[in-house]
Amino acid sequence: MIPLSYYLVLSAILFTIGVVGVLVRRNAIMIFMAIELMLNAVNLSFVAIGKHLDSLDGQVFVFFVMAVAAAEVAVGLAIIVNLSRNKETINVDEINIMKW
Amino acid sequence: MDLVIPKIDALSLCPELVLSITAMLVLLVTVYLPKGRKDPAAYVGLLGIFIALMSLTLLWGKPRYAFNNMIMVDNFSIFFNMVILVTAALSILMSITYLKEEGMSHGEFYALILFSAVGMMFMTAGANLITIFLGLETMSISLYVLAGFLRDSNRSNESALKYLLLGAFSSAFLLYGIAFIYGATGTTDLKGISEFLSRATYMKDPMLLAGMGLLLVGFGFKIATVPFHMWTPDVYEGAPTSVTAFMSVGVKAAVFAAFVRVFSHALWDLQPDWNQLLWILAVLTMTLGNVIAIAQTNIKRMLAYSSIAHAGYIMMGMIASNELGTSSILFYMLAYAFTNLGAFGVVILFGRKGEGNLDIEDYSGMGFKYPVLGLLMAVFLFSLAGIPPTAGFVGKFYIFSAAVKAGYIWLAIIGVMNSLVSVYYYLRVTVMMYMKDPVKDLEGLHWSPSMIVALIIAVAGTLLIGIFPSPYLDLAKQSVLHLM
Amino acid sequence: MTLFFFLLIAIVTVISAILVIVLRNPIHSALSLVLTFFSIAGLYILLNAQFIAAIQVIVYAGAIMVLFLFVIMLLNLEKEKRVSEKHPLQKAFGVSIALFLLGGIGSIVATGVLYGNMGTETAAKVSAVGNTKAIAGLLFTDWVLPFEITSILLIAAIVGAIVLTKKEL
Numbered sequence: 001m002i003p004l005s006y007y008l009v010l011s012a013i014l015f016t017i018g019v020v021g022v023l024v025r026r027n028a029i030m031i032f033m034a035i036e037l038m039l040n041a042v043n044l045s046f047v048a049i050g051k052h053l054d055s056l057d058g059q060v061f062v063f064f065v066m067a068v069a070a071a072e073v074a075v076g077l078a079i080i081v082n083l084s085r086n087k088e089t090i091n092v093d094e095i096n097i098m099k100w
Numbered sequence: 101m102d103l104v105i106p107k108i109d110a111l112s113l114c115p116e117l118v119l120s121i122t123a124m125l126v127l128l129v130t131v132y133l134p135k136g137r138k139d140p141a142a143y144v145g146l147l148g149i150f151i152a153l154m155s156l157t158l159l160w161g162k163p164r165y166a167f168n169n170m171i172m173v174d175n176f177s178i179f180f181n182m183v184i185l186v187t188a189a190l191s192i193l194m195s196i197t198y199l200k201e202e203g204m205s206h207g208e209f210y211a212l213i214l215f216s217a218v219g220m221m222f223m224t225a226g227a228n229l230i231t232i233f234l235g236l237e238t239m240s241i242s243l244y245v246l247a248g249f250l251r252d253s254n255r256s257n258e259s260a261l262k263y264l265l266l267g268a269f270s271s272a273f274l275l276y277g278i279a280f281i282y283g284a285t286g287t288t289d290l291k292g293i294s295e296f297l298s299r300a301t302y303m304k305d306p307m308l309l310a311g312m313g314l315l316l317v318g319f320g321f322k323i324a325t326v327p328f329h330m331w332t333p334d335v336y337e338g339a340p341t342s343v344t345a346f347m348s349v350g351v352k353a354a355v356f357a358a359f360v361r362v363f364s365h366a367l368w369d370l371q372p373d374w375n376q377l378l379w380i381l382a383v384l385t386m387t388l389g390n391v392i393a394i395a396q397t398n399i400k401r402m403l404a405y406s407s408i409a410h411a412g413y414i415m416m417g418m419i420a421s422n423e424l425g426t427s428s429i430l431f432y433m434l435a436y437a438f439t440n441l442g443a444f445g446v447v448i449l450f451g452r453k454g455e456g457n458l459d460i461e462d463y464s465g466m467g468f469k470y471p472v473l474g475l476l477m478a479v480f481l482f483s484l485a486g487i488p489p490t491a492g493f494v495g496k497f498y499i500f501s502a503a504v505k506a507g508y509i510w511l512a513i514i515g516v517m518n519s520l521v522s523v524y525y526y527l528r529v530t531v532m533m534y535m536k537d538p539v540k541d542l543e544g545l546h547w548s549p550s551m552i553v554a555l556i557i558a559v560a561g562t563l564l565i566g567i568f569p570s571p572y573l574d575l576a577k578q579s580v581l582h583l584m
Numbered sequence: 585m586t587l588f589f590f591l592l593i594a595i596v597t598v599i600s601a602i603l604v605i606v607l608r609n610p611i612h613s614a615l616s617l618v619l620t621f622f623s624i625a626g627l628y629i630l631l632n633a634q635f636i637a638a639i640q641v642i643v644y645a646g647a648i649m650v651l652f653l654f655v656i657m658l659l660n661l662e663k664e665k666r667v668s669e670k671h672p673l674q675k676a677f678g679v680s681i682a683l684f685l686l687g688g689i690g691s692i693v694a695t696g697v698l699y700g701n702m703g704t705e706t707a708a709k710v711s712a713v714g715n716t717k718a719i720a721g722l723l724f725t726d727w728v729l730p731f732e733i734t735s736i737l738l739i740a741a742i743v744g745a746i747v748l749t750k751k752e753l
Contacts, residue, residue, distance in 0.1 A: 017601045049282055055286065127743065212747070234734060242744065
């Protein structure tokens with residue numbers, strides 16, 4: 001039996017890696033991947049907490065989060081593709097007609 | 101294992117159902133319409149919104165939970181739904197000619213506005229953190245697309261990308277907060293959370309506080325409170341103007357509704373903790389929003405910063421956390437909806453294809469050339485600044501007096517001082533309109549019937565609420581009575 | 585034994601997650617993200633969440649990451665230029681905020697104590713009916729409304745993706 005805290009700490013580490021990725025990377029797709037990493041970290045927390053509390057709700061939430069993530073990715077990549085058609089860059093530093 | 105399907109309480113879902121079905125109808129209708137003549141799709145959408153508004157009256161005054169406590173239909177959610185539906189209707193009315201001018205008249209636009217409104221309505225009615233989260237995502241995903249709807253415009257693309265990246269980033273925080281609250285209380289049901297917290301054996305669990313903080317970050321991003329506001333001006337500036345109008349009001353209404361429900365209801369026992377945080381955030385938001393707005397040269401950017409400042413005022417109502425405070429939030433939201441939509445309506449009408457006529461300079465002499473339009477803009481700007489006899493004045497008055505009543509004198513003073521600062525930049529536009537000579541040719545204004553209707557509704561709302569506030573205030577007060 | 589497996593998978597997860605954000609070539613990043621998702625699926629199995637593990641592989645590693653790889657190749661992204669030198673301060677700021685976050689959250693969760701109400705679905709009860717069936721039971725009874733909201737979310741996303749990328753609208 002693995003203690004709950006192991007899972008939660010692992011999840012916190014993954015979440016932080018995701019946050020660092022978002023703040024440090026300049027490529028829109030990379031930022032987006034880092035966000036997916038953050039969502040996965042949260043999912044891990046949900047499942048671990050759910051198991052600890054003898055409740056399946058945590059797993060149901062993960063199901064919803066995955067649906068949301070899939071929808072977000074579909075729209076997000078559409079936006080990125082559309083942007084690169086017009087601008088030929090997806091570096092967020094060069095996407096700066098307006099002040100960031 | 102037996103599945104017991106919960107009672108399908110379609111009546112409680114009536115407005116949301118009507119709106120979703122309308123959205124899909126719009127998608128169907130638009131297929132059969134000839135290219136570039138998609139107006140009927142908009143009218144189908146408007147009809148759906150009207151039916152949804154009517155169906156709200158069926159639910160008024162009968163608070164209830166539905167679908168195994170997933171949503172609660174009470175006057176509070178009905179009031180916010182009304183604001184959201186009016187916002188959606190006005191935005192659609194303002195979009196019809198605007199989209200034609202931009203060469204992007206497509207029925208999908210109206211469908212997405214409706215889907216977004218459905219998401220907002222699930223947020224206001226959500227009685228479970230998961231329902232609120234899914235409503236928020238439905239709203240946001242439609243809005244990401246709407247912000248980038250002018251797909252050949254670089255600004256629109258940029259706005260969509262920034263909104264998407266920061267929106268997704270913030271929803272990850274919100275979700276982490278939900279996970280912590282789930283861990284700390286064992287439920288995501290708002291009623292369950294408040295029951296758990298009000299138990300005597302409860303002690304301050306750091307996990308719960310962390311969850312609360314993360315939720316605050318997530319909500320803060322969506323309503324653009326300082327320091328989570330940096331996306332707002334860019335997104336508002338780049339998005340199609342009618343979408344900016346829709347999100348500046350709709351998103352605020354929906355997120356504030358969920359914010360109030362979660363913080364002032366589910367997390368009520370943590371009130372001493374979040375009140376301090378909100379106090380600081382509100383002061384920062386008001387002050388920064390107003391101060392930076394002064395320096396803006398683009399009218400959409402100025403209105404973006406002004407909307408940040410207004411989020412700060414509305415937060416004062418939450419800090420006051422008494423009945424007057426909550427009802428003043430509702431009242432303010434209604435007043436703000438008409439006013440802000442009206443102001444954006446004038447910006448749309450005055451604007452040209454692409455990025456024309458969006459600088460504050462361009463408004464020079466507009467008041468003489470187009471007296472009616474100038475007058476309308478002046479009314480909306482006065483209302484935003486909070487000058488009587490407009491809706492904005494009454495809204496601010498109630499919010500500030502709620503803060504004073506709850507003992508937050510300093511907060512109210514800071515709020516009043518901020519309003520004074522804001523008068524400067526709102527009046528600057530009026531001064532431009534009436535006291536300067538035109539810097540460029542102001543020909544070519546197309547008054548379209550739909551835009552005229554939208555502006556009449558907006559100005560009528562602004563003035564009516566400003567001159568006869570009491571029925572609306574009563575409505576707002578009744579809305580918070582049964583807040584569950 | 586399970587602890588050994590856990591530590592092994594956890595180490596793989598963390599290393600591949602770090603690779604995602606440090607590798608310069610987007611394709612390599614995406615591939616290490618796939619690895620991260622697979623190892624998280626492994627953790628789900630250790631947590632007795634077989635259904636979630638399966639859809640993690642199918643939806644995340646399968647659908648979502650394929651979409652990512654597809655777009656990366658479509659856009660023909662070259663290696664990220666080292667523009668970040670423009671913002672060394674911002675970078676340091678970002679990392680320090682994140683470490684602060686990790687310190688705060690980590691110290692809170694490290695106690696591993698949950699005060700929350702216990703549910704009724706104990707491991708024995710769930711394994712009697714089967715994990716997937718138990719989740720389906722919840723999904724179509726208690727959580728049926730959120731489930732339906734997801735359908736609206738998905739249709740909005742579909743319409744949105746088409747509107748943005750279809751050549752002739």
